[in-house]
Amino acid sequence: EDQVTQSPEALRLQEGESSSLNCSYTVSGLRGLFWYRQDPGKGPEFLFTLYSAGEEKEKERLKATLTKKESFLHITAPKPEDSATYLCAVPYSSASKIIFGSGTRLSIRP
């Protein structure tokens, strides 16, 4: 069964404490993996697209990486404004199927 699983469900860090979020997937034909950020009461905001294993993308304190089975979102020296829910999404070979993970709620304490 096609699945996208994110871990942990919630993560609380101190400001400046680096960590990683995980998105693992099972797929029959990966066409890409997307990372989004969602603030409370708002719609998801696009962060990165990764298309092949070994690819990396960076934006400010965030770096996304991709392997054949999972993706990591690394957060370096986070600030309170990085607090949000981070979602990953994987489109499958079926044209009508795109699966979002349930997200990781990240909280950064000052």
Next chain:
Amino acid sequence: NAGVTQTPKFQVLKTGQSMTLQCAQDMNHNSMYWYRQDPGMGLRLIYYSASEGTTDKGEVPNGYNVSRLNKREFSLRLESAAPSQTSVYFCASSDLPLGVLEQYFGPGTRLTVT
């Protein structure tokens, strides 16, 4: 440039009532989508429109209908609302069809069915 807009922002319905959620985008995107988001379940695709004049079912289409009115607008209709349809609904758009490029999301409609 407003991006993706949705109306209304909040709505309370009684079981059996009908309503239409409106969505518009000003990015000249070809593809548009409707999702619902429930706690602990992530975003689930209800319907999508790969291009003007076409619509297709997503993962959870039962109880919903859609209309791609023109390239800018994509509406979602609940004909007879049920409590199970209480959710937050997001509209999104992208330049190319599902999964090829990133999607841009609206602010959401919070729907409660009593």
